[in-house]
Amino acid sequence: MDRIDAMRAFVTVVAEGGFTRAAERLEMSPQLVSKYVSQLEQHLGVRLLNRTTRKLHLTEAGTRYHQRAQQVLTEIDDMEHQLGDLQTQARGLLRISAPVSFATHHLAPLLDDFQRAHPAVGIDLQLNDRKVDIVEEGFDIALRIGRLKSSSLIAKRIAPVRLVLCASPAYLKQHGTPRHPEDLKTHRYLRYSYMEQEAGESIVRWLPGRDQHPSGDLVSNNGDVLVAAAIAGAGIALQPTFISGAAIQAGKLRIILPEHEPEPMSLYAVYAHRQLLASKVRCFVDFLDGYFGTPPYWDQFDQGETAESGQAGK
Known part of the structure; x- marks a missing residue:
């Protein structure tokens, strides 16, 4: 016996005043409705309804059970409606x-x-x-x-x-603009802690290793710090344009070696x-x-804003 179905059958019988009308409302046979109510009575060990040929009467136990059963079924219906709302409405x-x-x-x-x-x-x-x-x-x-x-x-x-190598015009004017990836080995690199494992090969293999400039590198696990350091002229950074794009657009940073840009x-x-x-x-x-x-708004700057297009490398 499904206790919820039996409880619902009993409450509907009381509401409709009979098994036939309850069966119509529940869309099942009167025999099944009667079976549910009988099984519920057997499970509870009490009689819930006194049946006569003309009318049904709630027993004292039936009256008490009916009140609580209505509350339980209402709470179950409310819970199911709320869960349904979570699937159909964003909340x-x-x-x-x-x-x-x-x-x-x-x-x-x-x-x-x-x-x-x-x-x-x-x-x-x-x-x-x-x-x-x-x-x-x-x-x-x-x-x-x-x-x-x-x-x-x-x-x-x-x-x-998109990942770009970038540096400030002042840094490039003082130290020169790299024209080939091999030139990066003589420059100060502003290292993002996790960049090598994310960026893959390409330009990364040309960047100074951790042990090449132990006293010159700046290492951070935060790209904003490195972009700010690059703007201040501290070195060259490999950073996503969602961080560096605004500075590139404002002319505070210039893209270098764009032809060797890593795969996005x-x-x-x-x-x-x-x-x-x-x-x-x-x-x-x-x-x-x-x-x-498309492309993302942070990439919608002049694609010609590279060191080669400016005067910093001269």
Whole structure:
């Protein structure tokens, strides 16, 4: 016996005043409705209804059980409606993990626009450059930058992430503009801690190693610090344009060796399940798609803004 079905059959019989009308409402046979009520009485060990040829009467136990059963079924229906709303309407708390610099530069307007479109969704944004375990740590979605390896997670590509070598005009004027990747070995390199493992080969193999300039390198796990150092004339940085693009557009940094630019990485939205995906997650992923433009707005600067186009290398 399904106790919920039996409880619902009993409450409907009381509401309709008989087994036949209850059966019509529940879209089942009167015999099955009667069976459910009899099984419920046997399970409880009490009589709930006194049956006559013309009318049904609740017993004392039946009256008490009916009141509580109505409450239980109402709560169950409310719970199911609420859970259904979570699947059909974007609501609830959305927990997001995102890289520090990307979120600092580009997420605030997006989150504001998203919540204006979906006011029933709350946002819990946690910034961390490490790759969080979204299932173990309770995140609904993570934004990740790099070249993703195969996993059980679902990943949707949101935007390309362009990496450029850049330095300030003052630095290039003082130290010269590299014309070939081999020239980088004589320059001061502003090293991002995780760049080599993300950027792959190409230009990375020409960059000074950790042991080549032990007293000259600046190493940081934060790209904003390195871009600020490059603007100040501290050296050459390999950084994504979502951090360096504004400085390049303003002329504070110049791109060098553009023909040796690494293959772009990507920004991904990563989440755990494709089936029964909560509406808040699905709506957020859909909202991300195309939001930053094609190409992304941080790449919409003059492509000729390189050291070769300026006077710094002369």
